[in-house]
Amino acid sequence: MAYSTLLFEQTDDLALITLNRPEKRNAISTAMIEELLAALAEAETSAARVVILTGAGKAFCAGMDLEALRAISSHSTEQNLEDSRRMARMFRRLYTYPKPLIAAVNGPAIAGGSALATLCDFTLAVPDAKFGFTEVRIGFIPAIVSVFLRRQIGEKQARDLLLTGRIFGAEEAQRLGLVNEIVPHEILLDRARELAATLIAASPSSLAATKRLLLKCAEAELDRELDLAVWENAGIRATADFREGLAAFLEKRAPKWGSD
Numbered sequence: 001m002a003y004s005t006l007l008f009e010q011t012d013d014l015a016l017i018t019l020n021r022p023e024k025r026n027a028i029s030t031a032m033i034e035e036l037l038a039a040l041a042e043a044e045t046s047a048a049r050v051v052i053l054t055g056a057g058k059a060f061c062a063g064m065d066l067e068a069l070r071a072i073s074s075h076s077t078e079q080n081l082e083d084s085r086r087m088a089r090m091f092r093r094l095y096t097y098p099k100p101l102i103a104a105v106n107g108p109a110i111a112g113g114s115a116l117a118t119l120c121d122f123t124l125a126v127p128d129a130k131f132g133f134t135e136v137r138i139g140f141i142p143a144i145v146s147v148f149l150r151r152q153i154g155e156k157q158a159r160d161l162l163l164t165g166r167i168f169g170a171e172e173a174q175r176l177g178l179v180n181e182i183v184p185h186e187i188l189l190d191r192a193r194e195l196a197a198t199l200i201a202a203s204p205s206s207l208a209a210t211k212r213l214l215l216k217c218a219e220a221e222l223d224r225e226l227d228l229a230v231w232e233n234a235g236i237r238a239t240a241d242f243r244e245g246l247a248a249f250l251e252k253r254a255p256k257w258g259s260d
Contacts, residue, residue, distance in 0.1 A: 001042060005032040007056070008039045013200045014193065015048035019116075022057025027065040028112050030083075033090050040093055049204055050196040051097070053120060054104040054189065060129065061113030066250065072237060073246055080234040087112070087233070088144045088226050094119040095148055095222075096215050098208055100199045104192040105129045106185070110167070115145040118152065118178045121211075124192055125170040125179045132167040139245025139255065141236040143229035147222065153177055 001008075007018040017039045019026035043051045055061055075083065094101060094116065101120040108130040109117035117123055117131070133149070135142040142149075142162045149158045153176050161168070161176075173179040183191045199207065215222075236242050240258050248255035 001038060003035045003039065005029065005035050006039060008042060010043065010046050010048050013047065013049040014196050015043035015046060015051045017043070017051060017053050019053075019055040019061055022055075022059070024065060025059035025062035025108070026055045026057065026113070027062045027068075028116075029065040029068050030086070032065075033086055037090060037093060040097060044097070044099060048099065049200045050100045050102065052102045052104055052189070052192045052196060053116065054192070055106050057107075059107040059113075060103075060105045060109040061116050062108060063111030063113050063134070069246060070250065073243065075237070077234065077238070080237045081230065084144070084230040084233040088230050091115055091119055091144055091148065092222075092226060096211075096219075097121075098211060100196075100207060100211075102192050102195055104188050105170075105179075106188055110134060111142075112145075115148070118173075119148055122195060123173075123179045124181045124183050124188060124195070125173065126185045126188055127170055127182055129170040129173070129179075130167050131169075131173050131178065132165065133161050134165040134167070136163065136165040137245070138249045139236070139239065139241035139243070139257075141232055143232040143236075144226065147225045147229050151218070 005021055007020045009016045017036070019032070021027060021032070072080070072083070102122045102124065103117045103120035105117045105123060105125040107126065110130065110132050111134050114131045114133055133142045133145060146158065146162055149162065157176055170179055170182050174182055181191070244257065245255045
């Protein structure tokens with residue numbers, strides 16, 4: 001399949017997916033979501049045993065594309081629900097992917113980009129990588145990612161990151177358990193391939209069964225929470241704070257929040 005927003009390479013036991021919109025800091029568009037889902041499906045049916053996800057250029061992923069954000073302001077309720085479901089589908093796919101997934105985070109991973117980076121089984125990051133779940137800063141809600149983040153780092157730590165929307169570095173991300181290793185830029189992909197080789201040497205049946213077991217323990221609860229999160233994600237878009245926050249973000253000014 002030909003892709004316009006990413007690159008897909010598969011060699012023997014390894015597949016490499018590279019987010020490829022460097023001029024947009026690999027920001028997430030509707031097309032990228034659909035193509036990432038397609039690339040993951042292609043890798044799943046291929047001979048690849050492990051998948052590496054990285055970004056082209058200086059950023060891993062800057063979050064939602066500005067054009068996508070502009071479009072949201074004129075969406076209907078049903079369009080907002082479909083958009084939220086699409087995002088939830090992508091995040092769930094990463095979290096539940098049957099083959100080992102390694103994120104090689106080559107630069108900033110912000111908002112939805114943080115989710116792409118940290119929902120993989122392993123997250124390797126360069127020393128100057130930045131993370132942040134910044135949705136509250138623009139009147140949005142980190143609803144979908146919160147479902148996964150609470151499971152990864154616990155509720156107290158998740159409240160800190162989600163309620164403040166603060167940016168944090170690779171070292172803190174590692175302390176929180178969102179990053180496995182901090183790796184110099186020049187050997188990031190080499191280290192990802194080295195880790196992939198370790199996984200490829202293990203039993204594929206055992207790896208698949210282990211991932212399946214980890215998911216099945218909480219699958220019903222996960223889907224229930226994601227459904228609730230989708231509705232919350234779509235609902236916030238009808239609020240005055242969201243309209244003001246989005247306008248302020250696009251106009252590069254401080255938001256003027258209402259009093260209610």
